[in-house]
Amino acid sequence: WESNDIFPFVMLFDHFVEKKSLISRVQFQKSSFILKSLGSVLGRSYPRDDLTNVTARILSRVGRNLHNQPHHPLWLIKERIKAHFYSAYIGRWGNPLFSVHDNLSPVVTVQQNFDSLLIPPDHPSRKQGDNYYLNRTTMLRAHTSAHQSELVRSGLDAFLLAGDVYRRDEIDASHYPVFHQMEGVRLFSNHELFSSVRRGEELSLFESGGRRTPEKQETHSLEAVKLVEFNLKQTLSRLVAQLFGEDLEVRWVDCYFPFTHPSFEMEVRFQGDWMEVLGCGVMEQELLNSAGAENKLGWAFGLGLERLAMVLYDIPDIRLFWSQDERFLKQFRVSDIHQNICFQPLSKYPPLLNDISFWLPDGADGFTENDFYELVRSVGGDLVEKVTLVDDFTHPKTGRRSQCYRIVYRHMERTLTQQEVRLVHEQIERSAESELGVQGRY
Secondary structure, eight states: OOOOTTTTTEEEOOOOTTOOEEEEEEEESSSSBBBBBBEEEEEEEEETTOOOBBBHHHTTTTTGGGGTTTTHHHHHHHHHHHOOOOOOOBBBSSSSSEEEEOOSSSEHHHHHTGGGGTTOTTTTGGGGGSOOOOSSSSSEESSSSGGGGHHHTTOEEEEEEEEEOOOOOOTTTTBBBEEEEEEEEEEOHHHHTTTSSSGGGGGGSSSSOOBBBTTTOOOOOHHHHHHHHHHHHHHHHHHHHHHEEEEEEEEEEEEEEEEEEEEEEEEEEEEEEEEEEEEEEEEEEHHHHHHHHTTEEEEEEEHHHHHHHHHHHTTTOOGGGGGOHHHHHHHHOSSSSSSSOOOOOOOOOOOOOEEEEEOOOGGGOOOOHHHHHHHHHHHHHHGGGHHHEEEEEOOOOTOOOOEEEEEEEESSSSOOOHHHHHHHHHHHHHHHHHHHEEEEOO
């Protein structure tokens, strides 16, 4: 990254120079925190348009591939899941049944991310405020499911898929705009599903004249769906038992996803509380039909690698996954991926709190909290630990609306000074006025 229109705000710190933590340079640019020029993304250029909202900070994460960095905690979780599927599910020739795909580009088309998964054009998940668009036809994937259709179309019947995904979101210890997912898909032919069932040759995956019920899709036979659902739940129960231990209590909760029906969330009892660990379901037949697998029925699941790593390794802050601090990384250099690891926290540096209040622009229907969160991330980066809306006020006479946010600053590797935080906070104030059209109350 070189040009000024790539980084609207560049902040370089000297670390522990003569035991002091001082800002060595802070450059403020007046350009928008949304890129004026996309430049090259993974070696390819993309034109901007009115939907472009990706930022320099987000693009700086593209290509990092934490899940492929040996001994990174996300790599460890991915490898444990992969090892389980490799050993537990063997194909007819003695090779692993599931193939693994963990290096697919996160730059996808809008068609891949939404249309291929039957997500309606007016579905709220498509909103600009929730996604990172390069332009109207191209985006950073919001889920690894964006590749399901192309992999099924290539002829794969069983695969695991891992990668980085991108979503605009709130700012706290468990949310980050870039995180990592892993998902699995398995398809069954009529013979594969019913071969072990008595008189299975008389059964069929599909039925004509059926109707959609809470238990099945209109084209599926109830017998087929129940067998696929059983296989799915058995597969995932064995997986989480391998991750969390054999004496794990599991429950299934009915839910909704546009690309599966029926759909479920799996919850496990962990440290006395029920915790959601993944979503899954029977794949929508229309999705399979459009991918050329109209004679098969299948299941799919998806899980977050950060969520599992934070629980299994007791990592308290999602920002730590991006740390290059050797004190963090060396704790995960183990000879056995299954070795128990309990993260030993780095010294807990004190937080600094600053509030920002402003009047929203008139007719602020276009203003969203995610717009402000994205601006804060672009200016403050990983110095920002949490942003909370603490007051939302409408003036009784003028009808003008005011919001107050509390920003918690905390460096993960050293102590911040109020002086350096104030520089960042003042830039957030200026950028909020110039980029979001708010009027400061400070």
